[in-house]
Amino acid sequence: MEASLLSFPSFKTPSSSQILTLNRPTNPLSFSPLRHSTNQGRHYRCLKVSGAISRTKKEETVETVKEQLDKCYLLAGIKYKGFTVKQFQELRRSLPETSKLIVAKNTLVLKAIEGTSWEALKPCMKGMNVWLFVHSEEIPAAIKPYRDFQKEKKLEDNDFTGAVFEGKYYGPDDFKTLETMPSRAEVYAKMLGLLKGPASSLVGTLQAPARDVLMVLKAYVQKLEEQGGGGGQ
Numbered sequence: 001m002e003a004s005l006l007s008f009p010s011f012k013t014p015s016s017s018q019i020l021t022l023n024r025p026t027n028p029l030s031f032s033p034l035r036h037s038t039n040q041g042r043h044y045r046c047l048k049v050s051g052a053i054s055r056t057k058k059e060e061t062v063e064t065v066k067e068q069l070d071k072c073y074l075l076a077g078i079k080y081k082g083f084t085v086k087q088f089q090e091l092r093r094s095l096p097e098t099s100k101l102i103v104a105k106n107t108l109v110l111k112a113i114e115g116t117s118w119e120a121l122k123p124c125m126k127g128m129n130v131w132l133f134v135h136s137e138e139i140p141a142a143i144k145p146y147r148d149f150q151k152e153k154k155l156e157d158n159d160f161t162g163a164v165f166e167g168k169y170y171g172p173d174d175f176k177t178l179e180t181m182p183s184r185a186e187v188y189a190k191m192l193g194l195l196k197g198p199a200s201s202l203v204g205t206l207q208a209p210a211r212d213v214l215m216v217l218k219a220y221v222q223k224l225e226e227q228g229g230g231g232g233q
């Protein structure tokens with residue numbers, strides 16, 4: 001019986017150049033340490049630029065808030081969550097010229113009011129707020145447009161979160177006091193009535209809250225100035 005021999009293909013040891021070719025990546029640039037380092041540098045520079053822009057915007061917001069606080073009589077927060085862009089634009093248009101509406105983070109507003117009488121606003125620094133700056137003594141007239149807007153759009157959940165007036169904090173449940181303050185015309189009428197009435201009426205007014213007394217005195221001074229101006233003509 002003849003023995004059959006099994007034949008195997010001959011194996012040839014690859015040359016060093018072939019080994020290098022096999023191990024070499026198809027796209028050398030994709031694994032280039034130099035390119036990877038360059039990409040990291042670009043990414044880092046982008047982050048630095050983005051961070052600088054972010055800081056600048058924050059600083060500008062703080063300065064804007066500080067500017068609005070100048071000659072501001074009342075600063076109030078309104079719950080902003082759920083507002084649409086269209087609603088926000090409509091609300092802005094409904095406000096009088098003496099009122100300004102600004103969207104700003106609580107932290108930035110807090111930074112702007114730090115160390116001032118407006119710092120009393122801290123309790124309402126929660127959630128998302130839009131800020132109402134009132135540059136008029138007519139507080140009820142400044143609040144009313146939002147109340148009307150709130151009722152029309154059925155935004156019961158988007159109520160005032162708090163306000164500061166004359167250094168005092170007013171919570172959401174205290175807004176009735178702000179909304180029922182006498183107008184300038186009402187104060188004038190009261191002042192005229194006091195001048196024509198008995199002295200006891202004036203004494204009663206002087207025992208009233210400081211703001212009422214101040215309003216009456218201011219109205220009285222203005223009345224005298226008007227009379228003095230008229231007499232010189």
